Amino acid sequence: MEILNNNTVIADINSSAADRQGAVSEAFRFSDGDRRALYQTIFSRRDVRGQFLQDSIPESVLSRVLMAAHYAPSVGFMQPWNFVVIKSGETKQQVRRLFDKAHNEAAEMFPADKREVYRNLKLEGILEAPINICITCDKQRAGPVVVGRTHIPEMDVYSSVCAVQNLWLAARAEGLGLGWVSILDPLSLKELLEIPEGVVPVAYICLGYVSRFFDKPELQSAGWRPRLPLAELVNFERYGRPAGDDSGEKLLARISSDQQELETKGYQPGFVSAE
Numbered sequence: 001m002e003i004l005n006n007n008t009v010i011a012d013i014n015s016s017a018a019d020r021q022g023a024v025s026e027a028f029r030f031s032d033g034d035r036r037a038l039y040q041t042i043f044s045r046r047d048v049r050g051q052f053l054q055d056s057i058p059e060s061v062l063s064r065v066l067m068a069a070h071y072a073p074s075v076g077f078m079q080p081w082n083f084v085v086i087k088s089g090e091t092k093q094q095v096r097r098l099f100d101k102a103h104n105e106a107a108e109m110f111p112a113d114k115r116e117v118y119r120n121l122k123l124e125g126i127l128e129a130p131i132n133i134c135i136t137c138d139k140q141r142a143g144p145v146v147v148g149r150t151h152i153p154e155m156d157v158y159s160s161v162c163a164v165q166n167l168w169l170a171a172r173a174e175g176l177g178l179g180w181v182s183i184l185d186p187l188s189l190k191e192l193l194e195i196p197e198g199v200v201p202v203a204y205i206c207l208g209y210v211s212r213f214f215d216k217p218e219l220q221s222a223g224w225r226p227r228l229p230l231a232e233l234v235n236f237e238r239y240g241r242p243a244g245d246d247s248g249e250k251l252l253a254r255i256s257s258d259q260q261e262l263e264t265k266g267y268q269p270g271f272v273s274a275e
């Protein structure tokens with residue numbers, strides 16, 4: 001049986017698992033190189049706070065990463081986002097002051113033994129990054145009733161988050177570091193950026209070329225939190241339920257060995273093997 005999209009055959013769902021990729025028509029198929037590049041982007045993406053260079057970002061590159069964000073999925077095709085591009089040093093200073101205030105308040109929320117470690121973490125690159133972008137969500141963009149948002153009102157904000165992730169991955173592919181700063185009072189940020197009623201600031205990001213990308217998350221390297229074993233987070237049929245059969249066990253074993261390989265060797269092209 002064929003799956004049709006705009007009258008174009010995109011797959012034959014009767015094909016076996018082994019040749020499913022082969023069943024996708026030539027025009028839609030990813031080469032091994034393309035697949036490797038995609039996974040490389042995902043596994044080498046980092047939250048960047050401290051390695052920004054001052055080099056300016058060409059319009060062509062900025063346009064591409066913003067386009068990647070704009071082509072994210074969104075509930076009911078709302079496309080609820082706006083992108084406030086900030087280059088002004090004065091505006092960055094004002095946002096940085098909001099960060100300082102929130103960061104001090106945040107430190108007090110952690111238990112005493114973690115407070116000092118928290119204070120020493122670098123958690124933003126607002127002034128160092130040549131560009132900051134605030135990504136918002138306009139909850140009224142598609143009217144009051146939206147396909148897919150009828151029962152879960154937060155779906156619009158989740159859609160804007162999808163745009164952020166697209167931007168993040170595209171930025172990595174372009175060699176741009178991106179850091180998400182959420183230690184900010186949202187009402188103060190709204191006021192500063194003149195974000196209207198009904199529009200929510202979803203993400204404040206710092207963007208720029210960087211001297212390097214770290215191999216591991218900074219919070220992991222700093223001993224704040226380890227990466228969790230994925231196999232402990234994959235459940236079967238019900239939340240929290242472990243594998244109940246051989247195929248579940250086999251999947252978990254494969255996941256464990258894949259993660260072990262990633263954590264010890266980092267992402268290698270061989271990670272994307274045919275089988």
Ligand SMILES: Cc1cc2c(cc1C)N(C[C@H](O)[C@H](O)[C@H](O)COP(=O)(O)O)c1[nH]c(=O)[nH]c(=O)c1N2
Pocket residue numbers: 045046047048049122123124179180181182183216217218219220
């Ligand atoms: C919603 C949200 C909000 C924030 C973040 C991320 C996300 C998804 N992160 C980045 C976060 O610390 C980072 O993603 C993890 O530590 C994992 O590291 P890598 O992104 O893999 O490098 C982040 N980092 C930071 O330095 N200051 C911050 O305020 C935030 N806020």
